[in-house]
Amino acid sequence: MFRLRVWFQAISGLGWSEAKSNLFFATYILPIIVKVSEDQDELPAVRERISFLFTEQRKGNLWHILTGVYHKFMPGVSGGVVPCNSYSGVGIVLFLLAIRDEMKQLDSEEFESAIKILYAHEVIHLEQELNGLIPLLDTMRGTLPKEAIVENIVAAEVDAWAKTITEVIRPMLQQGKKIPSSESKISEIFSKFNDDPNHPGWIDYIRRHYSAAHLIA
Numbered sequence: 001m002f003r004l005r006v007w008f009q010a011i012s013g014l015g016w017s018e019a020k021s022n023l024f025f026a027t028y029i030l031p032i033i034v035k036v037s038e039d040q041d042e043l044p045a046v047r048e049r050i051s052f053l054f055t056e057q058r059k060g061n062l063w064h065i066l067t068g069v070y071h072k073f074m075p076g077v078s079g080g081v082v083p084c085n086s087y088s089g090v091g092i093v094l095f096l097l098a099i100r101d102e103m104k105q106l107d108s109e110e111f112e113s114a115i116k117i118l119y120a121h122e123v124i125h126l127e128q129e130l131n132g133l134i135p136l137l138d139t140m141r142g143t144l145p146k147e148a149i150v151e152n153i154v155a156a157e158v159d160a161w162a163k164t165i166t167e168v169i170r171p172m173l174q175q176g177k178k179i180p181s182s183e184s185k186i187s188e189i190f191s192k193f194n195d196d197p198n199h200p201g202w203i204d205y206i207r208r209h210y211s212a213a214h215l216i217a
Contacts, residue, residue: 016068021096025066028103029094032115043175045167046116049123053092056126065091070098078102079118081125090129092122106180113172113179120168124160133159158206162197165190186210 016024036042037051056062071077078098082091099118103111128134134156138144144152165187172179173187193199 015070016096018066021066021068024096024100025064025094028111029099029115032112033119036116036119043116043168043171045171046120049120050116052126053119053123061090063091065093066096067093068096071095076101078114079122081122081129090126092119102180107178109178110180113177114183116172117164117168117179117183121160121164124163125156128156128159154203154207157210158197158203161186161206161210162190162195162202166195 033050033053036047037054039047053062057064065082071080076098078095080093080095082093099115102114106114134152135144169179169183169187173184189205190202193202193205196202
């Protein structure tokens with residue numbers, strides 16, 4: 001059984017307690033990602049990325065940050081990648097209230113798919129940093145000019161969602177998996193732009209709907 005380095009982040013005394021957050025994570029999220037990492041029949045784009053997550057946490061390079069609150073700007077956002085300033089390495093932050101809300105709306109198979117898609121998407125963001133594609137951590141630290149922060153956020157999501165759709169969402173659908181309707185919708189929208197991540201319409205759509213850049217600008 002894998003163990004994750006988990007750090008609870010309290011935000012001004014708001015939201016869930018540490019105990020409630022840890023219990024929710026251990027009950028509903030951890031079993032899914034452990035199962036994925038051990039299942040050789042799982043979609044490689046998902047299994048390999050989640051296995052990478054476990055490898056990095058064993059090295060001390062990665063933390064799970066549990067927050068019992070909603071994202072400040074986008075309450076529907078379930079997770080993100082952030083610099084882990086209190087510890088060495090990087091953190092995958094989970095906004096547990098948003099995940100809880102999603103779980104209430106989905107059946108068990110859809111929720112399992114949602115967690116797989118969430119983790120694959122966030123590891124794609126880590127790949128952007130590791131491969132030198134986008135200075136994501138400097139962007140999240142706020143050490144860059146405001147204009148650069150905005151454009152890096154958009155570029156990161158434009159690239160990450162394109163890869164999430166082509167490498168994860170569509171293969172899941174081809175396997176007959178049930179996924180949340182929101183994930184099916186973004187795949188359909190991407191196809192309208194000819195699956196071109198550089199299409200101005202795609203970039204504008206992501207800027208408006210899947211990043212907080214329009215709220216920062």
